[in-house]
Amino acid sequence: MTRIFTANYLVSGDAPPIEGGALLAREGKICARGKVKDLKPDFPEAEVVDFGEALLVPLLINAHTHLELTDYPKWALETGHTDEPAGFIDWILQLIKIKSQLKIADYQASLAHGIALSIASGTGAVGDILAHHAVRTAYQKSSLSGCLFLETLGHDPAMIQRLNNRLDIALQETIDSPVKLGLSPHSPYTISAEYLKQIYARCKRDGLRCTTHLAESSEEVDFIESGRGPFASRFYPQIGWENYIPRTSFCRPAEYLEQQGGLFPGNLLVHGVQLNNTEIALLGRKQMHLALCPRSNARLNVGKAPAGKLLAAGVNLALGTDSLASCESLSIWDEMTFAHRWFSGELDAPTLFQLATSGGAKALGVENQLGSLSVGKTAGFQVLRPETPVAENEIFDYFFSPECPRDIDQIYHHGKPQLSGQHKQVTLK
Ligand SMILES: [Zn+2]
Numbered sequence: 001m002t003r004i005f006t007a008n009y010l011v012s013g014d015a016p017p018i019e020g021g022a023l024l025a026r027e028g029k030i031c032a033r034g035k036v037k038d039l040k041p042d043f044p045e046a047e048v049v050d051f052g053e054a055l056l057v058p059l060l061i062n063a064h065t066h067l068e069l070t071d072y073p074k075w076a077l078e079t080g081h082t083d084e085p086a087g088f089i090d091w092i093l094q095l096i097k098i099k100s101q102l103k104i105a106d107y108q109a110s111l112a113h114g115i116a117l118s119i120a121s122g123t124g125a126v127g128d129i130l131a132h133h134a135v136r137t138a139y140q141k142s143s144l145s146g147c148l149f150l151e152t153l154g155h156d157p158a159m160i161q162r163l164n165n166r167l168d169i170a171l172q173e174t175i176d177s178p179v180k181l182g183l184s185p186h187s188p189y190t191i192s193a194e195y196l197k198q199i200y201a202r203c204k205r206d207g208l209r210c211t212t213h214l215a216e217s218s219e220e221v222d223f224i225e226s227g228r229g230p231f232a233s234r235f236y237p238q239i240g241w242e243n244y245i246p247r248t249s250f251c252r253p254a255e256y257l258e259q260q261g262g263l264f265p266g267n268l269l270v271h272g273v274q275l276n277n278t279e280i281a282l283l284g285r286k287q288m289h290l291a292l293c294p295r296s297n298a299r300l301n302v303g304k305a306p307a308g309k310l311l312a313a314g315v316n317l318a319l320g321t322d323s324l325a326s327c328e329s330l331s332i333w334d335e336m337t338f339a340h341r342w343f344s345g346e347l348d349a350p351t352l353f354q355l356a357t358s359g360g361a362k363a364l365g366v367e368n369q370l371g372s373l374s375v376g377k378t379a380g381f382q383v384l385r386p387e388t389p390v391a392e393n394e395i396f397d398y399f400f401s402p403e404c405p406r407d408i409d410q411i412y413h414h415g416k417p418q419l420s421g422q423h424k425q426v427t428l429k
Contacts, residue, residue: 002026002043003415005381006036007051008389013058013357013372017392023056025379028414033375054409055384055395058373059124060332061146061360064211064270064291064320066129067114068107072325075102088217088300089230093238095325104134111138114330118144119418121331122382122408124370125361127211127268127291127320129184133170139177143413145378146364147268148175149184149211152199155192155244164198171208178414180365182209188256189220189231192244196260200267209266209365211291215253215279216271217302224253254279263288268363270320271296272310273303280306284313289363292355294342295335296322308346318363319355332356333405340400349396379415382408 003025010021012033022039024032024046032039040048075098076082085091111130115138118126125146130136133150150170152163171181185191185199203210215221222229225248232245249256254275257263263286270291275283283290292305311317319335321327328334336352347355361371369378384407390398398404411418 002031002046004036004039004043004046004048005051005056005379005412006048007054007056007383009392009395010056010373011058011395012374013353014374017055017395019392021056023373023379023381025415028379028416030373030375030377030379033373051383051385051409053385053389055386055390056373057122057382057384058357059370059380059382059411059413060122060336060356061125061318061364061366061370062118062123062321062330062332062335063127063268063289063318063360063363064129064293064322065114065118065126065330066131066323066325067118067126067330068111068130068132068135069323069325070114070117070330071106071110072098072323075106085300087230088219088302089235091300091326092235096239104132107132108135108138111135114324115139115142115144117330119411119413120408121329121333121405122411123330123332124378124380124413125364125366126179127318127360127364128179129211133166136170136175136181139175139179142177142179143416143418145178145366145370145380146180147182147209147211148179149182149209151184151186152195153186153190154195155241160192160195160198178369180209182211184211185262187213187216187220188253188260189223193246193260196257196262200261200264203266204261204264207266209268211268211270212257212262213271214257214269215274216297217300218274221253221274224249224251224256252276252279254282258282258286265289266365268318271302271305273297273305275306275310277309280309280313280315283310283315287314287316289316289318291318291320291360291363292339293320293322293327293335294339295328296320296326298338298342299326304342307343311347311351316359316362317355318360319352331405332360333399337400337402337404349400353396353399378413380413381411383410383412385409 006022
């Protein structure tokens with residue numbers, strides 16, 4: 001079936017908005033783009049779907065999330081852990097306590113819930129981290145693209161052997177879904193240097209993407225540099241890792257990661273809040289991608305990532321919500337609006353929209369499919385229907401208004417509508 005999708009404005013993400021713009025989609029791909037009045041005579045066989053006073057906008061990319069934790073707020077209530085943690089270490093310890101009371105079925109339902117919420121909020125691809133590999137089947141038949149990173153961490157060599165065996169099994173099984181499997185060595189503070197080296201070598205050898213939390217908190221910097229601070233005095237003893245506290249490395253987190261072979265573009269870094277100028281320049285030279293999670297960083301009070309300096313150094317930036325254990329929603333529209341205030345003066349509205357679309361797509365290696373509404377990419381877009389029509393020069397202001405995320409009227413993935421119910425479209429032959 002060949003269809004022309006049109007609306008008041010087409011905001012493609014790689015060119016100025018087109019008034020009366022349209023996409024021609026065939027077999028889930030964008031085959032042509034232009035003004036509807038020009039496309040119709042060229043493709044008389046196409047069915048025309050006219051959304052009227054609406055905007056066609058690219059799907060957004062959530063480059064960092066943990067969708068298996070989507071039901072975390074409910075779990076926190078049920079287990080009586082509703083007190084706000086005093087700091088980063090308290091937050092992780094609380095997370096471990098709550099997770100210890102869950103069953104695998106809880107994660108399965110939570111992940112399915114997270115996938116549905118992501119799609120409904122206009123997300124087309126995710127960089128999703130999964131600690132409970134068995135529940136990856138929730139992605140079966142899902143239309144979400146991106147990477148599903150299987151998480152691994154630890155220090156004990158016998159346990160690492162068991163973890164590697166489990167990864168081998170998980171990586172051999174394919175899922176009927178556009179998401180590709182990758183690995184997530186959690187962070188330099190939760191995995192031994194030797195295991196980190198092994199994982200990065202494996203990803204480079206097998207062409208697997210990976211992702212690593214890096215320089216999220218000042219506690220992490222202390223721990224990596226000196227083997228001291230609250231990770232050594234509280235976190236490691238409380239989880240039975242007191243024998244694995246590392247020696248002083250005299251390295252900043254990014255330098256430490258480079259020593260383990262972790263600075264290559266296929267390793268998507270996350271957070272980067274505590275990076276100093278030397279580390280920023282290093283990430284730029286290595287052509288790294290980094291997912292910023294401003295709402296999570298604000299909630300955990302770990303600081304603000306040096307976003308302007310990272311962009312200037314040539315690091316490709318993306319946006320992520322992180323999980324609902326440290327963020328209020330899985331909407332990248334919400335993340336963009338918060339980031340606009342949080343990075344005020346450093347990142348303007350068009351730049352943030354680019355982070356949420358093409359920046360995220362590049363970070364996940366899906367830039368040939370998503371990130372803009374360009375010919376050759378997948379026919380995945382959002383239909384936004386503002387209460388009052390938006391003029392061309394108001395479009396970016398509208399994107400960063402509180403109303404915008406609520407105006408999603410329909411979502412298309414691979415040329416197919418994802419939301420049921422009544423929508424204000426007119427279909428003409
Ligand atoms: Zn995370």
